[in-house]
Amino acid sequence: MVPWLGHDDPFPAVERALGAASGAPGLLAASSDLLPSRLLDAYRRGIFPWYSDGQPVLWWSPDPRMILRPDEFKVSPSLRKTLKRVLRDDAWEIRVDDDFRAVMRACAQAPRHGQRGTWITADVIDAYSSLHRAGEAHSIETWFDGERVGGLYGVSLGRMFFGESMFAALTDASKIALAALVAHLRRHGVELIDCQQNTSHLASLGGREIARRAFVAHVRATVNDASIPWRFDKSVLADLVRRQPVDPAA
Incomplete structure (x- = not known):
């Protein structure tokens, strides 16, 4: 299951992202916020956001990259x-x-x-x-x-x-x-x-x-x-x- 991140929750390890057999390979976590501080933390860990309007913020770290x-x-x-x-x-x-x-x-x-x-x-x-x-x-x-x-x-x-x-x-x-x-x-x-x-x-x-x-x-x-x-x-x-x-x- 993809974890939901509260305001102060850290990102899980990128190795926990969904694998190739899933419907969303690379999906790591979801959240309601897109704060600049979380964005910077994501990039420093090899994670990026990608989602559509109306969805929660979805965080990804695909393998391979x-x-x-x-x-x-x-x-x-x-x-x-x-x-x-x-x-x-x-x-x-x-x-x-x-x-x-x-x-x-x-x-x-x-x-x-x-x-x-x-x-x-x-x-x-x-x-x-x-x-x-x-x-x-x-x-x-x-x-x-x-x-x-x-x-x-x-x-x-x-x-x-x-x-x-x-x-x-x-x-x-x-x-x-x-x-x-x-x-x-x-x-x-x-x-x-x-x-x-x-x-x-x-x-x-x-x-x-x-x-x-x-x-x-x-x-x-x-x-x-x-x-x-x-x-x-x-x-x-x-x-x-x-x-x-x-x-x-x-």
């Missing part, structure tokens, strides 16, 4: 051409934390294949915005001709980044933001991005699954490191275009 190592990010020939165009065309910008809530709202409105509605509710936006104000959540935004056309957001603790959601209003706009994030994290020695759950899109960009035990061990070893800076622009893409080998199969 989908991750993306910045050094394994795949750049297809077409994406490399796009990044080069972004670098040379002044109409393109990468902005960091220009409007965190706006990025979350755009992610909430983005269509998802096989999904109806969104888990990014008003309460979720409020909770993550609290982390953003504390410097623990960030948005990376792709702009074209003065308009936000794509982006992503996530939680940053020490030398660990937990990706949450992306959106694109123009082709490849979310990939451009992700490429900028990857390049920035590589500069600052961040070795792993949490992608939470396996999707074909993430796999095409180099994401892969690792055992939960290895994931949690990495999280515990990195979340208490010194925080990395969160100021960069599109020039960070030059490192990625120059150093990253093209993946012809991507």
